Amino acid sequence: MSREIEKFLEILKDPQKHFGINVHDLSTCKAYEYEKYDCEIALLHKCHFENDPDNEKLLSTFKDVFSKDYLELRHPFHNDVVTRAVLSIEAYPTQSFVFFIDENNQYPWILYHMESFVLFFITPKNIFTRKNFLRGGWYPISLFNNALNINKFIAQLKTKDLEFKDKKFGINFNIDRPCHTFCDFNWFNKLHLQNCKVINSPMFFKTNTMTNFIDDDDIVKIRPGLIDYDFHTKNNFIQEYIDEALEAHGGGGGRGI
Numbered sequence: 001m002s003r004e005i006e007k008f009l010e011i012l013k014d015p016q017k018h019f020g021i022n023v024h025d026l027s028t029c030k031a032y033e034y035e036k037y038d039c040e041i042a043l044l045h046k047c048h049f050e051n052d053p054d055n056e057k058l059l060s061t062f063k064d065v066f067s068k069d070y071l072e073l074r075h076p077f078h079n080d081v082v083t084r085a086v087l088s089i090e091a092y093p094t095q096s097f098v099f100f101i102d103e104n105n106q107y108p109w110i111l112y113h114m115e116s117f118v119l120f121f122i123t124p125k126n127i128f129t130r131k132n133f134l135r136g137g138w139y140p141i142s143l144f145n146n147a148l149n150i151n152k153f154i155a156q157l158k159t160k161d162l163e164f165k166d167k168k169f170g171i172n173f174n175i176d177r178p179c180h181t182f183c184d185f186n187w188f189n190k191l192h193l194q195n196c197k198v199i200n201s202p203m204f205f206k207t208n209t210m211t212n213f214i215d216d217d218d219i220v221k222i223r224p225g226l227i228d229y230d231f232h233t234k235n236n237f238i239q240e241y242i243d244e245a246l247e248a249h250g251g252g253g254g255r256g257i
Contacts, residue, residue: 002105005159008124013155016148019126023144026135032076032121032128039074040065041118044226045130048116053190053227062117062226063191071169071220073100075107076121076128083107085220086167089153094175097150098222103164112147115183115228120147169220171196173203181205184225193224 011018022028034045040061047055065073071085083100090096098111112120120129120143127147133140171193175181181204188194189209199221200213 002101002108002159002163004106004124005101005108005162008108009154009157009159009162011124012122013151015122015127015150021127021144021148023141023148026140026144029134029144030126030128031131031134034131037076037079039076039079041073041076041121042079044118048130048227049132058226059191063193066171066191066193066196066222066224069168070166071098071222073111075100075102075109077123077125078107081107083109084164084167085111085169085222086163086165087157087161088169088221090221091149091153092146095146096221096223097153098220099162101162101164105163108162110150112150113223113225114143114146115225117223117226119143122147122150167218167220168197169222170199170214170216172199172201172221172223174199174201174221175203175223183228184223187224187226191224191226 015021016023020028032041032045034042034049036042043055043058043061047053047058052058065071072082073085075081075083081102083102085098085100087099088096089099092114095112095114098113099108100111101108108124110122111118112122119133120127122128127144129140129144171188173181173184175184185205185207194209195212197212197214198210199216199219201216
């Protein structure tokens with residue numbers, strides 16, 4: 001039994017108190033200093049901060065990440081430690097928590113996915129977000145609240161649930177918000193994930209580029225959207241996917257999906 005996982009679960013019972021966070025005062029929240037680290041998350045945060053979604057290294061790195069049987073990322077702080085996703089919890093319509101651990105069960109952490117991959121991540125040290133998210137207004141406050149509400153979703157978890165295991169993952173498009181779905185479709189194609197495993201669950205559209213469906217059976221669910229786009233950018237590719245879906249289903253759009 002991992003003492004580190006036990007301690008982490010205890011922290012997650014009241015993360016706001018443990019980390020000393022006041023969501024109404026964003027100065028108490030931590031930004032991830034990606035410049036200091038060399039890992040997939042640091043690269044993603046760098047490209048997000050620099051508004052560089054077409055960065056070749058970013059695209060090749062995450063194509064490789066999503067093309068494997070297991071979802072593995074280097075720890076955001078201990079970059080020599082490879083961690084694997086062992087559990088995902090769908091918390092809200094477009095938001096999920098994905099739990100990672102190394103093979104020695106010493107470095108647990110959590111990826112929080114909402115509008116983009118690793119919008120927040122939680123370690124025993126604190127909860128961290130990207131630098132350009134720490135601005136005023138209701139939106140970051142609302143999402144911070146959602147992330148801190150993880151205590152509502154871990155109450156029944158046991159240490160063994162978060163221990164290292166051979167648990168495969170699949171791409172999840174079962175989202176009931178069209179705009180988020182189109183963004184995920186865009187990244188699915190941008191990363192050339194056509195051969196990756198897609199969970200065979202209800203979705204707005206099943207496109208011609210999806211060829212490798214798997215059943216939703218004890219797997220980690222992950223969305224492929226890395227960086228969110230503003231609404232006007234979304235308009236550039238939404239019509240493309242609508243047209244593709246209509247063609248794939250004989251002009252019937254989402255009928256029978």
